[in-house]
Amino acid sequence: MNRSILLLLPAFFLLAQSRNIPGNSAIDAIEQKDKPLRCWEEENGKYSLSDPKYPLCQYFESEGELFNVNGVDLESDDYTNILSMFGKSENGFAFLNVCLQEAYSFRGPLAQAAVSFRCLCKRDGCNVPARLDKFLEYNKLPLDLHHPNKDLQ
Numbered sequence: 001m002n003r004s005i006l007l008l009l010p011a012f013f014l015l016a017q018s019r020n021i022p023g024n025s026a027i028d029a030i031e032q033k034d035k036p037l038r039c040w041e042e043e044n045g046k047y048s049l050s051d052p053k054y055p056l057c058q059y060f061e062s063e064g065e066l067f068n069v070n071g072v073d074l075e076s077d078d079y080t081n082i083l084s085m086f087g088k089s090e091n092g093f094a095f096l097n098v099c100l101q102e103a104y105s106f107r108g109p110l111a112q113a114a115v116s117f118r119c120l121c122k123r124d125g126c127n128v129p130a131r132l133d134k135f136l137e138y139n140k141l142p143l144d145l146h147h148p149n150k151d152l153q
Contacts, residue, residue: 028142029094032123033086039071040127047129056082057127059097059119059135067129072120079120086122096139097121 038049039057047069054071056079062068072079085095098120103113121127121139128138 023142025096025140025142026089026092026094029096029123030089033089033094037071037122037126038124040069040125040129041071042067042069042129049125052124055079056086056120056122057125059121059127059129061117061132061135069127069129082120096123097126097136 036052037054037057038052039054040047041050047067050071055074056072058068058070058072060068082098085098089095099117100120101115101117103115105111105113119127119135123139123143125143126139128135130138
């Protein structure tokens, strides 16, 4: 019986390769962690992918059907801790998104703070402009398996 199992295993692996089974998102993230990224950006209500030039992509969910997505300029804030988290991607483990809920007290300590929720990611096109649940679902797979225009539907 062991002999038949050994004979079937190579056939299974050949079948898996020939059927184009989805890849590994951890490996995808590890391979992209040090390269410049293409990020989704919005201009006049239309979304497009940037040139590969950003260290991080950013996603904000907003009201309605408009989503705030952009590439991150590292001069805009201190991203040291976020970059450190993405830098720990190795040995089959990777962060896909780091999401933050932040409070800003722009009007002083007696006024209500402004609260925002955003996600930062480090793979090409990871900041897809979609509802949060769709954004998270989209990022589960290696992103080269997605066709950008199809996945926005």
